[in-house]
Amino acid sequence: MGTHLLNKLEAWSLILGPLLALIFFMIEPGGMFIDNADSSDALGKINAYVSNPTLSHVTGFVIPLGLILMLYGMSGVNRVIVGQAIRDDSMAAALSRLGILCLTVGAFGWVIISGIAHILVQTDIDSEQAVQSAVAVYRVDSGITILSSAAVATGFMAFNLGLAALFPAGPNRIAALVTAAISLICLITLIIGHSATNEGMLAISRLCYIPWVIWSIALGTRFLSGKSISTANEA
Numbered sequence: 001m002g003t004h005l006l007n008k009l010e011a012w013s014l015i016l017g018p019l020l021a022l023i024f025f026m027i028e029p030g031g032m033f034i035d036n037a038d039s040s041d042a043l044g045k046i047n048a049y050v051s052n053p054t055l056s057h058v059t060g061f062v063i064p065l066g067l068i069l070m071l072y073g074m075s076g077v078n079r080v081i082v083g084q085a086i087r088d089d090s091m092a093a094a095l096s097r098l099g100i101l102c103l104t105v106g107a108f109g110w111v112i113i114s115g116i117a118h119i120l121v122q123t124d125i126d127s128e129q130a131v132q133s134a135v136a137v138y139r140v141d142s143g144i145t146i147l148s149s150a151a152v153a154t155g156f157m158a159f160n161l162g163l164a165a166l167f168p169a170g171p172n173r174i175a176a177l178v179t180a181a182i183s184l185i186c187l188i189t190l191i192i193g194h195s196a197t198n199e200g201m202l203a204i205s206r207l208c209y210i211p212w213v214i215w216s217i218a219l220g221t222r223f224l225s226g227k228s229i230s231t232a233n234e235a
Helices: 008-026 043-053 053-088 092-120 128-168 169-195 199-207 211-226
Strands: none
Touching: 008 053, 008 211, 043 053, 043 092, 043 128, 053 092, 053 128, 053 211, 092 128, 128 169, 128 211, 169 211, 199 211
16 A cells, blocks of 8 residues: 555544544533533532443543544544655655644643543542542643643644645635645634633634534545545546
8 A cells, every 4th residue: 555545544543533522522411412511510510420431431431542542543544645755856745744733732631521520520529528529620620631632732733734635626725725724713813712701702613623524524435445645636
């Protein structure tokens, strides 16, 4: 297999990893749909975990799995970008490596957060001391979440700028640039949302995950068919 192609496992990981992470992130207790609680509401989040222990544990295992698969697929795309960029003498390889570094740091932080969820599930709500300890742990969780999410947004932005530099003019280059712009919006709204505790801004930043997943699936599907970056616009 040449460096201009992904293997099938990498392509499938690029499709399934982000999709798994998004689906289980959406059904995570205290999140978007189940026992929703504001990010600043520590007690609300802890109660959501404790009230849904099985689902909390399941999401705590599946989300990291999805993130690891996503990183594996993205690393394959990085290899493709670097191979092409060396031939084209472009900055794409540097941007891609920066993107992968930021994505790895951010995903690692999200994996830690999932691990913390397993601990918070065991909180004894009837014990004031246990609740206070859990709140302190959740504060740490929130700090990791902020930095990790910022790293992921920066990573997607840099990665897709590198990808756009190599795609021929056409729909794929536009899609990569749009994804990079969405990543910038995510980063800005994330910073504003946490600085001013604005849940509306944080909701906008979370909605940016959906275009990321759609674009990752589109990339995985294209590479699964055996196309390289230079031929990804061909029928």
